[in-house]
Amino acid sequence: MNEALDNSVPAHPDHLYTWVDVNNYFAELARGGLWPSWLREVDGYWDSVRFSVDPSVASTEAWSWIRSVLGPLTIDQERQLLLLDDAGRERPLAIEFVNANDIPSSDRQPRWTNRRVVAELAQPLPAPRPTPHDMPVVAFHSFKGGVGRTLHCVAAARRLADAGRRVLLIDADLEAPGITWMVAESTRMDFAYEDFLALVHGTIDQTYPEAISLGRKFLANQELDGVVVMPARRDRGRITPAQIEPVDLLTTDRDPYVLTEALAELGHALGVDAVLVDLLAGASELSAPLLLDPRVLRVFVTTISDQSVRGTAQILRELARRAPARQQTDPDCGLVVTQFNPLDHDGRLAAVATEPRSTDECRVGGTPETESAL
Structure with missing residues (x-):
């Protein structure tokens, strides 16, 4: 790996207020590939x-590298x-x-926040196997x-x-389950997404028997004209945070892509043609x-707002870095532009379509499709 800084990372951190800033800065170095081969992990408390560090590396080399990335005024080597x-x-x-040989290897998981600051952050997440039953x-x-x-x-869903x-x-x-509110008066809500997550969490059997059988x-009682609806929760009146979240499934004894696997198995058991999921906005672990x-x-x-477009482009860049398409069957991303008025926004549409795919690094499996909705 490249052990020197480049223009993508500041020569030294602007501010280090707490150990959180220290971890974030070293994570940035790791993602940029600016990590010496003798360093296994950095862990701030x-x-x-x-x-x-590798026990074979000289302490002078380790201290020299730490000073080079943090700056001489940030390090007091004499007092360590x-x-x-x-x-x-x-x-x-x-x-x-500490001795790097005593540190376990990194367990990469599909999360936004990395629990461990290691060299592997420069690499994409491990490629998943094909989706069970080819379920979209x-x-x-x-x-x-x-x-x-x-x-x-x-x-x-309705169109399909x-x-x-x-x-x-x-x-x-x-956090704000919109579909749940839409269907609350028109269908029963005996089985919800929270139930499914908790049932999957409660087993390491990769067939998820309880979740599939109960689902x-x-x-079957929650189908509306060909659309089987799974609300976020059974009690739409509850506003307290969920007690179970998707990241709770990411344990070392499970496939890192357990949620997709389980949803595909459920879709197959229900005999549906596709599973559509409405996610929480923003870069959330949910x-x-x-x-x-x-x-x-x-x-x-x-x-077409600048904040929305630029934020979407940032998400795409992160996905291209962390989870790029590596299989022929991996689908391209889709882009839907809403609240678009051709009389007022026609000149802006081309720029909106260009921003998320302005560089090769922004591509996630291919060129996103662009649609406009009036």
Whole structure:
């Protein structure tokens, strides 16, 4: 790996207020491939920073590299301290070196926040196997709320059902479950996304027997003209946070793409033709396990506002880096532009379509399709 800094990473961090900033800065170095071969992991705590190093490396080499990336004024080698930004008083973190051979290998998971700062952050997540039963899983996402994401997800499900396809429609927005409110008065809600997550969480059997059998039993009563609806929760009146989240499934004894696997198995058991999922807006861990799975057809909904477009482009760049398409069957991303008026916005549409695919690094499996909705 390249052990020198380049223009993509600051020569030294602007501010180090706490150990959180220290971890974030070293994670940035790792993602940029700016990581020496002798360094296994950097782990910051409230009172110290631990560097897991190969025992064969000389301490002088380790200290030299640390000074080069943090700056000489941030390091007190004599006292073995990292000096945080202060306001008139010293705020040090002790620097500790531990044997890299005692550190387990990194377990990469489809999360936005990396639990461990390791060299592997420069590499994409491991490629998943083919989707079970070739079940199409489609996830609707938006950087901002209020852009029409849920409306388009429901409209897509309805369009497929009108064409004779059966669809499993899932409200995975566990913070503001819009689909749940839409259907609350028109269908029973005996089985919800939270139930499914908890049942999958409770087993390591990759056939997910309880989740599939209970889902097949109760979701049969939640079908509306070809659309099987799984609400976010059974009690729409509850506004407290969910007790179970998708990232809770990401344990070392499961496939890292367990959520897609389980949803595909459920769709197959229900006999549907596709699974459509409405995700929470923004870079949330509630959405990460599906967004970071290249087998999922990810449809991004945006208005023409600068914030929405640029945020969508940033999400695409992260996906291209972390979860690029590597199989012929991995679908391209989709882009839906909403709240578009050709009389006022015609000149802006081309720029909106260009921004998310302006560089090769922004491509996730291919060129996103662009649609406009009036």
